[in-house]
Amino acid sequence: MTINEERVLKHTLQSVAPFAQVFVVDSHSTDRTLQIAEAHEAEVVQFTWNGGYPKKKEWALLNLPFKYEWVLYLDADEMVTPKLAVQLAELMRTDPEHAAYDVELDYWFLGKMLRHGHRVTKRVLLDRTRAVWPHVDDLGVKNMWEVEGHYQPLIDGSIGRLTGTLHHNDRDPLFDYFARHNRYSDWEAHLAEREPLAKSVQGARTERGKRYARLPLKPLAFFFYSYIARRGFLDGRAGFHYAVAHAFYFWQISAKRLELRRNTKAVVDVRSGTSKSVQSPSEQQTL
Template sequence: MFSIYILTYNEERDIEACINSARLSDDIIVVDSCSSDRTVEFAQRYPVRVVSHPFESHGRQRTWMLENLPTKYEWAYILEADERMTPALFAECLEAIKDNQYVGYYVAERVMFMNRWIRHCTQYPRYQLRLLRKGQVWFTDYGHTEREVCHGSTGFLQETYPHYTCSKGFSRWIEKHNRYSTDEARETLRQLEQGTVNWGALLLGRSEVERRHALKDLSLRLPFRPLLRFLYMYIFLGGFLDGRAGFTWCTLQAFYEYLITLKVWELKDEQLPTIEGTDSQLSF
């Protein structure tokens, strides 16, 4: 058996369905980032542990959770509130943890959007590290999200999990991604100043995760990023095959990319007065 963590913030619309999907395990811990809605109230109706911890970042929240919240089992699975555990995935996880070869497993998400699975423009199969052996996997920050640090080899599961993105409506999606774009802009600026593109991983990466991370680092350096992202997703990946949902998804992602670009420009402009002021003092 393995434990299940559920990460939440203002998830009153999703939390009960998420918990119900996870009740295949007898050890569920809801880690709430101090929600202002009824998330905690709804979660407490179920036989689960509920812990609140102020949110700093996705990477820090996960690492704090793994270091400070004991679990009944050595292995744990991480769920977001808008994701679901499935019986088939749960069964495969039970088989996977019998193997001591790996310290973690990647699972592919199925993005559910506008009442359908949009398979093509979401880079399916797009893997996230979800099942892990505690004490062997940690997380660091990358933009608005996180990247895993694994002290050992990792594997890939065949079953997938549904991710009901935008389940709380377009207004919530736009509000959330407006916040995310600020962190992405800071990471973009840092990568442009200090980072490099791993061409080996981009061209010859051993896994989808390695290639995707390298492609992300390359995309930060390309001109016309919002337009290129739309064309890449809608034409190259085949988003047009996903119908109206695919077009809408590609448009939203291009808009998100444009928000990041705008905020990178804004951050650069904020740095200029300091630089100009220093130059003026030196010349004086």
């Protein structure tokens, strides 16, 4: 899946070209993304989001002319490692035991691959005939966009786990990293404040994701978990800044939840006709 990914796409395509039929599902990129995709003989398909469902991942599953039943989902900044490529080859030569497989990410931050700290797991390999993407009620989130949020496809069957990893190295400046987190934290806050919706998304997350969602004091708990318990300090400054950045992300979610509650209460007060005294600017300054 791409939109203006000229910094990273070459590395991703090189990691899968030897063994896969490759589709680049693009959202009308304006940089060199398409030229890079074509140079690596990937089939480019344009996706235009209409503001509803299906979103990009589901649309790809439903509409691409696949030759095979097994699909590997990759973001443009994710690369298949040699170990994972060998495992995929072995798996495809047999009758896979499971209907889908989870894979861990080797995450790069500030130019360094993190070998410790928090690990991200994604459900990226699946039998497309036994997988569906859930529709969650998130279209009303102000800053929501065309790609599914932090949840996994639903699988009709068992789910395995591969020991090979994906390299996640987006090579984008931190401005883009924090912009994504700002958008995702809107989505997470929206979910957390709507209990039925939160429960439905929880069912489509990995077991680790479900445990994280239940953590109290999540910003502090995450920093302790990633930097101390998971020895993120061994990754030096990159490990420290990664733990802080993620802890700040969870703080964003908690602050935005308070904002949502405040805005909801204000709407209820107005609709119920409740009147409240409002201080003048001079009175506020005096206080």
